[in-house]
Amino acid sequence: MAVTLKDIAVECGVSYSTVSKALKDSPLVTEATKRKIKEKADKMNYIPNNSARSLVSNKSHTIGLIWPAVDRVAITTLATHVNEALKQAGYFMVVSIDNPVRAASKFLELRFDGVIVFDEGESTTLPEKITNNIPVIAYGVARELPYPIINVHHNWAMKQAVDLLIEKGHQNIDYIGELHTNDIRQIVKQETIEKYCEEKQVNYRLIDSGGLTEMAAKQAVKRFLKTETLHDGVICGSYDIAMGVLHHVDELDLQKTIVAYDNIKQFNSIETPIYSVGVPAEEIASSLVKHLTRSIETGSENNPEVIDLYPSLQFHEKK
Amino acid sequence: MAVTLKDIAVECGVSYSTVSKALKDSPLVTEATKRKIKEKADKMNYIPNNSARSLVSNKSHTIGLIWPAVDRVAITTLATHVNEALKQAGYFMVVSIDNPVRAASKFLELRFDGVIVFDEGESTTLPEKITNNIPVIAYGVARELPYPIINVHHNWAMKQAVDLLIEKGHQNIDYIGELHTNDIRQIVKQETIEKYCEEKQVNYRLIDSGGLTEMAAKQAVKRFLKTETLHDGVICGSYDIAMGVLHHVDELDLQKTIVAYDNIKQFNSIETPIYSVGVPAEEIASSLVKHLTRSIETGSENNPEVIDLYPSLQFHEKK
DNA sequence: TTGTACGCGTTATCAT
DNA sequence: ATGATAACGCGTACAA
Numbered sequence: 001m002a003v004t005l006k007d008i009a010v011e012c013g014v015s016y017s018t019v020s021k022a023l024k025d026s027p028l029v030t031e032a033t034k035r036k037i038k039e040k041a042d043k044m045n046y047i048p049n050n051s052a053r054s055l056v057s058n059k060s061h062t063i064g065l066i067w068p069a070v071d072r073v074a075i076t077t078l079a080t081h082v083n084e085a086l087k088q089a090g091y092f093m094v095v096s097i098d099n100p101v102r103a104a105s106k107f108l109e110l111r112f113d114g115v116i117v118f119d120e121g122e123s124t125t126l127p128e129k130i131t132n133n134i135p136v137i138a139y140g141v142a143r144e145l146p147y148p149i150i151n152v153h154h155n156w157a158m159k160q161a162v163d164l165l166i167e168k169g170h171q172n173i174d175y176i177g178e179l180h181t182n183d184i185r186q187i188v189k190q191e192t193i194e195k196y197c198e199e200k201q202v203n204y205r206l207i208d209s210g211g212l213t214e215m216a217a218k219q220a221v222k223r224f225l226k227t228e229t230l231h232d233g234v235i236c237g238s239y240d241i242a243m244g245v246l247h248h249v250d251e252l253d254l255q256k257t258i259v260a261y262d263n264i265k266q267f268n269s270i271e272t273p274i275y276s277v278g279v280p281a282e283e284i285a286s287s288l289v290k291h292l293t294r295s296i297e298t299g300s301e302n303n304p305e306v307i308d309l310y311p312s313l314q315f316h317e318k319k
Numbered sequence: 320m321a322v323t324l325k326d327i328a329v330e331c332g333v334s335y336s337t338v339s340k341a342l343k344d345s346p347l348v349t350e351a352t353k354r355k356i357k358e359k360a361d362k363m364n365y366i367p368n369n370s371a372r373s374l375v376s377n378k379s380h381t382i383g384l385i386w387p388a389v390d391r392v393a394i395t396t397l398a399t400h401v402n403e404a405l406k407q408a409g410y411f412m413v414v415s416i417d418n419p420v421r422a423a424s425k426f427l428e429l430r431f432d433g434v435i436v437f438d439e440g441e442s443t444t445l446p447e448k449i450t451n452n453i454p455v456i457a458y459g460v461a462r463e464l465p466y467p468i469i470n471v472h473h474n475w476a477m478k479q480a481v482d483l484l485i486e487k488g489h490q491n492i493d494y495i496g497e498l499h500t501n502d503i504r505q506i507v508k509q510e511t512i513e514k515y516c517e518e519k520q521v522n523y524r525l526i527d528s529g530g531l532t533e534m535a536a537k538q539a540v541k542r543f544l545k546t547e548t549l550h551d552g553v554i555c556g557s558y559d560i561a562m563g564v565l566h567h568v569d570e571l572d573l574q575k576t577i578v579a580y581d582n583i584k585q586f587n588s589i590e591t592p593i594y595s596v597g598v599p600a601e602e603i604a605s606s607l608v609k610h611l612t613r614s615i616e617t618g619s620e621n622n623p624e625v626i627d628l629y630p631s632l633q634f635h636e637k638k
Numbered sequence: 639t640t641g642t643a644c645g646c647g648t649t650a651t652c653a654t
Numbered sequence: 655a656t657g658a659t660a661a662c663g664c665g666t667a668c669a670a
Contacts, residue, residue: 002452004663015641020665030639045448050428051370051379052663055646060370062429064413083416092425094383094413097402106411109369110381110429129364133321214533215562219590243534247566271538323647334657339649349655371647374662 003046011040023048054111063292064107065095066117068124074239074262074281075118078139081285082116089293100124108134114292119149121184131302135295137288141188147302148295150287150309154185154261157277157311158192161235161259162200164275164313168257170233172203176217176245177237179208186212189237189261205231209241217244236260239267239276246272259313267316274316279309322365330359342367373430382611383426384414385436387443393558393581393600394437397458400604401435408612419443427453433611438468440503450621454614456607460507466621467614469606469628473504473580476596476630477511480554480578481519483594483632487576489552491522495536495564496556498527505531508556508580524550528560536563555579558586558595565591578632586635593635598628 005023009016014033022029022037023046029037054060063086067079079095086093091113096103100117104126107115112134117124119140126136131147142151165173175193178186190206197204207224209217217240224230225248232255236242242260249256249272260267263278287309295302324342328335333352341348341356342365348356373379382405386398398414405412410432415422419436423445426434431453436443438459445455450466461470484492494512497505509525516523526543528536536559543549544567551574555561561579568575568591579586582597606628614621 002663006663016664017642017666018640020663021640024665028639033639045452047424047427047452049374049430049663051373051430052646053665054370055368055374055648055663056665058646060429062425079416087417092415093417094415096411096413097398098406098412105366106381108366110379111368111370133364133366215585215588219588222590266534269534269538271541321647325647335647336649336658337656339647340656343649347655352655368647371662372649374647374664375649377662 002049003041003044004049005046008037008041008044008046011044012037058111060111060113061090062092062094062110062112064103064110064112064115065093066100066103066107066115066124067095068097068100068103068118069120074264074266077264077266078118078281078284081281082288085285085289089289091293100126101130104130104134104136114296116288116292119143119145119184121182121187123182135292136302137292137295139284139288141185142306142308143184144304146304148291148305148307150284150291150307152279152284152309153311154188155192157261158189158235159196160277160311160313161261161275162193162196162202164259164277165233165235165257166200166202168233170202170231170257172205172231173197173233173235174205174207174231175235175237176207176209176221176241177235178210178212178241179206183212186237193235209237209244212238212240214240214244217241218247219244221245221248230256232256234258238262239264242274242276243270246270246274263311263314267314270316271318273318275313276316277313278311280312283309321368322360322363323368324365327356327360327363327365330363331356377430379430379432380409381411381413381429381431383422383429383431383434384412385419385422385426385434385443385445386414387416387419387422387437388439393583393585396583396585397437397600397603400600401607404604404608408608410612419445420449423449423453423455433615435607435611438462438464438503440501440506442501454611455621456611456614458603458607460504461625461627462503463623465623467610467624467626469603469610469626471598471603471628472630473507474511476580477508477554478515479596479630479632480580480594481512481515481521483578483596484552484554484576485519485521487552489521489550489576491524491550492516492552492554493524493526493550494554494556495526495528495540495560496554497529497531497560498525502531505556512554528556528563531557531559533559533563536560537566538563540564540567549575551575553577557581558583561593561595562589565589565593582630582633586633589635590637592637594632595635596632597630599631602628 005016022034114135117138119138136147138149210220239262259275263280324335341353402412433454436457438457455466457468529539558581578594582599
């Protein structure tokens, strides 16, 4: 049986409310008794009971992250940054790889203070039944939602990519990304390419990566190359897809310009010169945390706000 | 403010203890009132308070998974299987990507029912201070630990791999894996290769993959190939490393025999014929869950038991 | 400065 | 069949 405040109180010959105060450094307790109590608590290996605390304070200092698809390097990096940012802000982050609605329901039952969703569209939408009861923030692309979402402007990013390729003199562009999907982020990228290339009057082809992982992209490009050849202006839908594409691109082919979506440090260790465009993972993380904690601390309702973050273009030279 | 049992009681004109019973289908309540209460509860969007439950029952029906390095495909697959198995067993799984000791401490404070650790050696070792207070099970390779560990016999697996290569007539073997690391799993693989190849009197080389990710392996092999060439018997330390190595292997090179550690379904979609050797992820998952839940339900102390799981060899033909 | 007492939402035991 | 009540561990307003 775990050690409780009472146990410590008995040991120290004080009442348990004094112990409670002492352990949270209340000014209402003498330094001397405080020290004694803390020492004892430590010696007895006291572990505060969050359930009890949460019952009285209505706070768990814990945030749940809903992240159904634990793969893809890019998003892993983001999760790590979010974890750090939350720690800084005094929260513990916990992730569920379960189905989003089940995950959120459990988070509610556990009385977590807030939830973050890596939004992918329909499949990750949380019902109001849930979101009326806990601060929520999503990360993804702007869409009709009863809770705030960090919008990373995939369309803006894709336009920058196209502009860059045009500037480099490429009139033929290949976009490699996931085409047949419900993931709204992927859809936006694809549609932007279509519209913007037409607007700018450059030729483009859409090549289906058949998924978001490196392996899927690698195989898709391989199939493609059996009958066709890649143009010199290439846009990849994500870091992982770029990795898959690069298997088939000669590093010494300096004709080609490759631009990939995402903005993570891993691009720096690629051996082929490459451009990337996206919002830095740190920035996304700190924005998520800032908005969520504000909403928690003010106790305000979730509102359908869209928080815009703008991508930036970077060049990664050959290492 | 969240709906409580009391609120429902008032609405239904019964006492809240009746509501409590009704909602857990106690036989002590009439079907009629039960139905009425359940209906109301649903309508009022009642969400049970796990903190309160946990306080009285000492159970949270939640398990924490400690998984500091969310990358690598192979282990992601395992996590997914563990999540499923725990769900079947009536538990909710939650993962922390934080530093293992902090994660475990928080799990304790949250009064989770048990913790699973993806063990990597020193860096993921939990102190007794913690493990004396909660059922723990690790996944990794046998080592001195105050709590049970599922041992997947990397050495057995590597021996099978070497035997296979010898049988296929290869007297020169290349092992590609992470060589300079504290990760005990990698160390065991490496050392087994060394000893067993010497015992069997076959030539071998150790090639450092410089990490456990596909990208690291890919670059390492590329460097290697600048001055040397790969032997026809190749052993890869993991699925991800194999993926990195395959970038440099011609699919049509039927001279080569490639064996990779791990046993996950992803091997089936590789386009190069490949062998794999390892314990199936499902089996690891169900073993982890079985032992942990037994330990939770019997309330027994953590003991330093080693649970052995044996790898099996599989061939994946060209798709 | 320290102690007492109440309440948080729930379960479980005991009366009714 | 239903209701009243104690207890779980803790925070805090109030009393001493």
